[in-house]
Each structure stands twice: as structure tokens, then as C-alpha cells.
Amino acid sequence: MEKEYYKLLSQKYKNVGEVTSEIINLEAILNLPKGTEHYLTDLHGEYHAFRHLVKTASGNLKIKIDELFGEILSIEEKHNFSKLIFYPEKILENLELSKKDKEHWYKISIKRILALFKLVSSKYTRSKVRKTLPSEYAYILEEFLTLNSKDFNKEEYYSQILSTIIELDIADDFIIKSVNLIQQLAVDKLHILGDIYDRGPEPHKIMDSLINHHNCDIQWGNHDILWIGASKGHLPCVANVLRISLRYSNLKVLEEGYGINLLPLGRFAIETYGDDPCTEFLPIANSMELFNDKEQYVRGQMHKAITIIQFKLEAKVISERPEFNMEKRMLLDKINFEKGTILLNEKEYKLTSNNFPTIDPKDPYKLTDREEEIIKKIGKYFKKSDKLKRHARFFFSNGSIYLKYNNQLMFHGCIPMDLDGNYKSFTIDGKNYNGKKLMDKFEELARKAYFKGDKRELDWLWYMWTGEYSPLFGKEDMKTFERYFIKEKETHKEIKNPYYKLRENEEIILKLMKHFDVTEDNGHIINGHTPVLTKKGELPMRAGNKLLVIDGGLSKAYQKTTGTAGYTLIYNSYGLRLASHEPFTTLEKAIEDSHEIISVIQLVDKAKRKKVKDTDTGIKLIKNLKELRVLLKLYREGHLISSK
Template sequence: MRYHISETIIFGGRVLEDKFKEKFLSKSELQTEIINLSAELELPKGTETFISDVHGDFGRFSHIMRSGAGNISRKVEDLFEGRLTTLNQKKLSCLIYYPSQVIRGMKFKITNRQELDQWYMDAFNHLIEILRYATNKYPKNLVKKSIEPNYWTTIENMLLIDGKYKTKNDYSQGMLKSIVKLGMADDFIVATCHAIQRLSIERIHIVGDIYDRGAHPNLVLNYLVDHWQNFDIQWGNHDILWMGTMAGSKLCMANLIRLCARYHNLGLLRDAYDIDLTSLITFARHFYRPLPNFEENLEIAPKIPEEERITDNCVQQAAAIMQFKLEGQAIKRRPEFHMEDRLLLDKLSQGKNLIELNGQEYEINNGCFQLINPADPYQIAHPEQVVLIDLINQFTHSSKLNEHMWFMADHGSMYLKHNGNLLFHGCVPVDEKGNFTEWEIDGHTYAGKALFDYFNEVLLDAMHHPTTGDCFNSDIIWYLWCGQDSPLFGKDKMATFESYFLQDTNLTAEKSNPFYQFCDDEAFIKKIKAEFDIPESGHIVIGHTPPTDESPLKAKGNLIMINAGRPKTENEGGYTLLYDSFDMQLIKLNPFVSMNHAINSMEDVAASRKTIERFDERKMVYDTDFGKKIQQHIDDLVAELHDNSEDDVDE
């Protein structure tokens, strides 16, 4: 199954096509549509949230989405300041995030039926008030699409009720009491909470790296499919590995498998994508033995069965050696990549215990080069070839992987310009003077925006024309993963070999592109904006590089680094961004431990908020890209109405 999207926008629960081919049968229908669309232009701009580097951590991603990236707790505070204590505000927010779990806990805690019924009534009233607040910027048809159909009529009536009138209030309370008596209270609360979650965010921007490290990137994509209409993805270099593998790249596949083994995620390939790893595991366990430098890289080390540890270790070695061989072949095929410094296997000594780099010998730490042929170090051994062919055929024919990768392709891009902001995952490659790096390939030179556009075109072409043979497109996709001038990688090298086998930190260091040194230079950021035709008032939002000790805000907030997915330490919560009709806020997130911890601690998802920009006038739909599309549609409808009126006169 493939997902494809046309040149459309979704607003107010309806699809507005670029060409607006919908025809109306009567003058009154045209007039009604013009009136409705014109009214929608006057609504406040919806809230956008920006999140990057999810890296398969579905629990954390789900927590951020359930909380509206901190937007829901802000609404609760706005509504109930002075009416509910801080503790009760936290309880209410937690109920909205995890309704089913909180309800179970309350039913276990409150054994008196009358007290439980009162809790239901209080919860109903608070939730309806929040839902009413959340819906004030959306047209009715979009609100309806966000609510469980079975409860729409009831919730619609409650949203329209003005509580200051006693008769209306009695009517509302009577409905709620009936819901409790009929045993519908749990489902009603869950449906209301889910509606609040959906309506707290209008659009989600995922600024790269849904895949690798975490165990459930597939669940992240399933969540987007099931819960959201408006979202976009800017590909990260880890995403590129998976897309390239589906397109037939054995080199991307070797990297992908190595990372899965390194993070104890081989089960993801089996369970989510139906990849049978029997041939690989049998091969790896036969030719390799566990080594300390190939232990799993886990932030929180679970109790992994010994057999699985051995398998992870051996598979990681097998994949790494095949990766180094395939990389060597690609580098030799593509001298224009200028990656000769990554040809390392031919620098090994005869005994394979030393390697000569830059005229100096270094001792190899726990080598596993038994399948390296000194006469031809980059030759794929026959047993390796059998495994590679088996696996690449499985990956390219996996229906679920195809479905997810086409979903990524159809909803993604190398960069995005949206509502005056520029989003991309890594960097715009530049030299030491801050000039755009010129990248020459196939007789053409690309730099700046043109480089992004070129890579975007090659990747989509590779997916539309997959091949398991060595080809130009496959090599380019691999370059996007780890090449020096790849906008998605942004470093001088990927020191995988050195990190496994060498102790010298000077060799394992990966130098970032000079782009990052210039991020605080307002003149440089202005040049980037001009290159991508972004207004001076706009912002650049990037992922990939998590801020640590330094501020994520650069050049007076003109460039914003976010990383909300997999922080480097347990004390870091990462950052996300909220952009609504009033302001743009940087949200520093509290560390996420687990769903149970989040429920029990009731700790707000937002550790702190920093306003990057507060708007002098509230932004409305007519200020957005959507608004421009809608206005064009209105103009077309007015012209059609005018043409129809002239036809009536002629008749």
C-alpha cells in the first residue's frame, strides 16, 4: 500500500485543491461557501508544534503529543487560575493526557459510588470547559472531525450551552448525570480528552530522525496515520537509511542492521517489518564471537537474555564488516565524493592488529577481521554475499516497510518553508568563511538551496525506481547518511571504524560543519533566509544537533535548535517549540521516564517556557499559508459567481 498526497491543503475539515475543481450547482451554494470560507479566514491561527530526533522512542513521543507539547497545561492554567489549586490543575492535565489510566486509578481509589459519581461530574464539567476553550479557533466541521462520532451530538449541545443561564445549566447537568447512570462515563471522558489532545495542536512538524536507537519508530508513524491530518516530516539522516534500504541499497541496509543490533532492536525488523533474520544470525554466530567493543549501546540497560546479547554482538560485528567493505566499494566508484580518507581496511597490517593512518601506526582494539582478504580488503566474501542478497530482497519486498517509507516520502522533504519559517534537519553546508559549499556531481555544481533540491530529487527518484544493484542513486543516498557535505549529516566524517577499534580520541572525534559556528551570526542567518526566500521576520528551526550547555536560541532567536526525542542524558528533557496566534515559545521539556512515572508524578511536560517572539497583533488564518490558499479559492468562487450572474442576465 502506498500513501500519496496531491497538492492540497486541509483546513476546516475539508480538502481544498489547488485548482479548486469542485463545482456548485446553484448560486446559493456558491454564496454559502464564500461566506463560510471568509469566516474561517477571520479565525485565529492554529497552533503548530515542532519536534525533532524522535529516534523510535514512542513513549516519549506519545507523551509530548498527548500533552500538546505543553499547550494543554497552559490552557488549563489560563482557565482555572484562582479556581483550582496547582495540584488539581496537574491532576486535570494528567487526566487529559492519560484518561484511561487515570480513570482506572480513580475507580480503584474511590470505592464509594456517590463519591465516584461526583468525581465524574466534576471531571465532565472541567473537560467540557477546556474543550470549549480549545475549539474557539476552529470551525464546527473540524471540531466534529476531532470528536468520537458516538458522542458528537451530546458534546455539541454542551459546547453551545451558556452556563450563566440556570435552565441551560440544568439541561447540561442532566445530560451528564444520564451518561453516568447509563455506564457511559468512562468512554465519554476518554473521547473528550482525545478531542482536546487533537485540538490543542493544529499541525505537527517533525524535523527529522524518526528512526533508529529506539524500539518503536513504526508506532510513531502509525500514530501519525491514525491521529493527525496536518503534519509534515523533514527527513533526517537516520530516516534516509531506511528509505534507502527500501529503495534497494545494500550499503544503507548494512548500516541499518548494525544500528538495530547496537541498540538491541533486531526484534523491530522481525516484528514490525516481517524480516526473517535467520540467515544473518546463523552466519554471524558462526563467524564471530562476542567482543566487549560491540556490546549494546543502551541508555537504560534492561535485563537482556544472554543468547540475545550474543546475537546482538555478533550481528553487529558482521554488519559492520560488510558495511566497511561496501563503503569502500562505493568510495572507489564515486571519487567525486572525496571520501578516500574513509578507506581504512586496506590500511590494516598483515596481522590485522595494527592500522597505519597518516604515517602513524595504531593498535587495533579487539579486531574482527577474519573475513577480510588482505589481497582485496573490500571484496564481499561468498557467505556475506548470500546473506546480503537474502536480506535486501526481504527489505525491498516488505509490504509494511514499503507502506511506511512511502508515507515518509509523501509527507516529507529535505526542507520545508511554512508560514514564513524554514525547517530542516541538519545544516546548510558551508566552508570556513561561511560561503555555501559547492558540491560537484555528474558535471553539475550545487550549493545552498539547490543542493537540498538536488538531493530531494535523487531520493524520490530512487524510491520510484528501486534496484538492488550498485547504482548512482543508492550511492547518493548513502552519502546523505554520512558524507562530509551532506545537509543531513553536517560533520566531516562518521568515525564508526575508529569508535569500534581505536582508543585515540583524536581519531574518533567528528568535526561539525562550520555552519554551526556561524549560527549566532545574524548576518549569516540573514543570508540563509535570503537563499531560501524566507522573510526577515521568519525563523529557522533545525534538529539533529541537540543543545547541551549552550542555548538552543541563536542569532537572537532567528535560529532555533530543537531536540525533544532522545536527549543525551537522563537529566536533559530536550526542547520543542510552540507557535500559535499569540507568540512563539521554546518549551524545555522535563525528562520522560515512563508513562507510569508521568502519571504518578503528575509532573508537567514543560519544565520551563521562553517566549521567543510575542506578536503585536494576534495572527489570524489570513496571515498563514493556508489563508492565502483559502483566499485564492474565495477569489475563484467569486469569479464563478460573477460568471454565473452574467449567464443569468444573458438568459
């Protein structure tokens, strides 16, 4: 078998020269600095804030500019140059200079851009950089890469290239494409730790951006898995997606993003709840002022209509799947419709509304014919959306429930634990799973559900959104009914899995790291899902700095509570840097105050400078090198014959 393998390998490297050339190449690559990784989490549909973080590499590009130009440029000059690097189109669009001044500005700016390009590309092989170059400017950019400050013989040559770029009126295009290249090279790999979807208006644009990204991965969040289920037409998932979108007035993602027709639901809601003020269901998002009273009222009616449908659909799944152990979430049969009350835990609570025209007290979970017709129709719209299909598939091609990469363990939610720090077991198909095995099993179930697609398998996607043992959810219950219909806050409390308290303990985190084969030296767990309440003194670095919680979050709804717009993480060859961000308000303000959006950059873990050989990629390359050295020996000893 081994001999056959090397015969196959010899077809790729046909002679001693090709083998030695590749050995030299790989040895050189192993000694390059480790590529920069960028970690973001809980994007919640905030596309513009997300793009700002990607464009700026969470402050890493600003550091590069400071390193490069130090005392050469003033603070204002560096700030203006940063704006050009982050938002070239906007800066060029608003450039108001005379022809002579503009030519001078172009020459200075392009020289600075090329200097920054040379710096950010220095981590990579010439071959890798060459593959990223825009075809129309590849020759020019390669020439500038070889430029030496002492190369006096070529000064006029390079100067003429710049002059010709300006003369041909392609300077704007050259700047934009060069800057995009710098943004790409500034980060070698982007990690998204879940919840691209939720209350924000443009998760579909984030997904398009990620699909076009040169190198990214996703660790699934509970909102992501809900949308994946909806993309397959699983009706409880569809109803939840509709409810959340209506709650925050974010219909743009449904109608414009994915082409989902909501007219059937709108007509039904107006007819059914025409006299109901639907006070509990009026949109609560910041975008409310964009709609007049009538529009808000209609959305409130639609919101209530789909919420009742959701409760009925979920009850059907719960009754059909006793292994989910979620019977306590079936609440409609606990309502006293005559009194307008509900009995919970032997205590009676008054409901905020007792108008339930589609609920039959004798059979409260039965959908009316109209409800069934509407939800099935909308479910088909979800299934037929090509864009949603493409986005859902990307979660599987580039995503997973957790990821261990370069000795960092990433996941969105939690590892279910009991109060003593033991891994909680959950029975699936008669077998108990806990810890890493439970995570692996849920990923297997998700993939099987999506690609097999029958309803029973798809129920697992809904469970992963809301079930007690789901590592993506991490709570005992989701108190949706109580939050809408009961004023008493005691009923709203959702009890988190003990993991969220235990993770403050370094011993627990080290135990988890060992469980996932993450070594203590320079290893960490990186976690999202729960906002870091900076106002209350919470810190993102916990458990002796071995746990990093980087959800702040980007969602505007959280920022009053958290006091920040979240945390992001940069892991370069020198170690881990944590960046704290100020709220993103408008694109114009972000351009003007780009240096202030990132307020603090804090060193988490400084290490001896890491090289490619110290990474997961390096491990693979070292294995390749060993095989190549064996192949070289086989050639030299005559066991394999070289070909020309």
C-alpha cells in the same frame, strides 16, 4: 482559458446564493485565530517520550487548563485534571471510589472536560470541529458546544444528558473519546524535524502514530533516509541499520516491528567469531542489563559480523561512485594484518582487535560467499516488510528535505557552507548545485531513488546518510571504523560543516532566511540534529533569536551530556513558545509528575495576534475569495447562468 476556468468553478458553486454563502464562510475563517503548530525533532525511537509530548502539546494544554480554571480550582485539582486529560485510560483504570462518589466525580470531570473542549475548539469553524467528532457522541458534543452559561431554560436538559451517560455505563468511553478529541484540537499541525529512527527501541510505533495523526509533516533526518534506503533493500543501508540496532541492543524494532529474521546473521556470527570476545562490539545501550552475558556476547558477535560486511559493501559503492569523493573511507586495505596496525594520515595505530577471519588481506573488500548470501537474504527481508514499506512511503507523502511554512524554515541538518559563509557547491551529473538548489536536488534524487529503485539511484540514499555534502549529515566523514578499532580519540573526531559555527551569526541566518524567501518579521530557522549542551551553557535560541535549535534530545544516551531531555516549540496565534523538558523515565512517573516533565516555557517571539489570514492557508483562501468574487460578478452580469 480564464473563461473555461470559471465555467468549471460554476459547476461547484451553481448560483449566486452558493457563491455568497462561500464568500461569507471564507471571510469568517480568515478572521479566526491562527491554528497552533507543534515542533518536535530527533525522536530517536523514544515512543513513550514522544507520545507524552504529543498528549500534553508540550505544556500548551496545561496553559489552557490554567487559563480556563485559574483560581476556580486549586493547584492540586488542576494537576489531577491534567492527568485525566493526558492519560484518561490509566486514570480511569485506577479510579477507586464508591458508587455515589464515582457518579459525582464523573459529573464534575465531564463538565470540566466539556469546558476545555469548548475552549480548544473555539479556534475552528463549527464545520471543521464537526468533522473531528466521534460519531457516537457527535450529537451530545455539538449540543454542549452551543451551551451558554446564561441559558437557564436548558440547565435540566444538559444535566439529564450527563446523568444518562453515567447511568448507561458509557462515561469512561465518553471521557476517553472527548479527551482524545481535545488532544487533537489542541494542535492544528505537527512538524517533525527528522530522525524518528536511530538508537531508541520503538520508531515503528512512532511511525504508526504519525500515520494516524490528523495533520503532520516530516523533514527528513539522516537516520530516516538510511531506513528508507534499507526498505528498498539497498545493502549498505541495510548493513548500517543492522549495525546501529545491534550496537544499542534494539532488535525489537527489527524482529517485532518489521518482521526481519536475524537468525541467519546470528548463526553465521557464532560460527565465525566463536572464540572472539568482540569486546568493542558488546551492546552499549542502557538496556544491556536486560540480557545475560551469553546474549550480550552473541549480540557482540553479530554486531562485529555485520560491521565488517558494512565496510566491504560501502567500499564497493565508493569505488563505483568516484563522484562521491569518499575514497579516504576505504580503510581495510590500510591494515597491516601481521602487525595488527593501520596506517592513517602517515601515522601507524594499533588496532584493538586483529581477528578478521572473513577478510582476505590480498582482496580485503571481497565478501565471502557466506557474507554475500546472508546480507542478500536479510536485504530481501527488508524489501518484503509491508509495514516498513508503508512507513517509508509516508516519508514521501508527508515529508521533504526542508519545509517553509508560515514564514518558518525547517530542516534537520544543515545548509552546506564554506568557512566564509558561502554555499558549498557539489557536482551532480556534471552540474553544480549549492544552497537551496542543492537541497532541492537531493530531494529529487531521494524521490527518484525510492520510486525508480535501481541500485545506482539508491546509492544516493546511502550518500545522504554519510556524505560530506549531504545536508542531512553535515560532517566531513563518519568515523565508524576508527571508533570501533582505534583507542586514540584524535582519530574519532568528525569535523562538522562550517554551517554549525556560522549559524551563531545573525547575519548568516538572515542571509539564509532571505535565500529561502523567509521574511525577517516573525520569521525563523528551526533546526535539529545537534544536541543542545545545556550543561555547557548552550542555548536553543541563537543568532538574535532568529535560529531555534530544538534537539536536546529525547535519546536517553544524550541526556547526561545535554542536561535536559530536549526542547520543543509551540507556535500559536500569540507567538512562539519554547519548552524545555525533563527526562522521561517511566509512564507511571510521567502520569504522576506530568506538570514537572515540562520544566520551562519561554516566550521566544511575541507578535500581534495572528489570524488565519496571516498564514499560508490564509494566502490560499484569499486567492479563492478573489476568484469567488469574480464568479459572483459573472453571475450578476449575466456572463454565466445560475442554476437552481
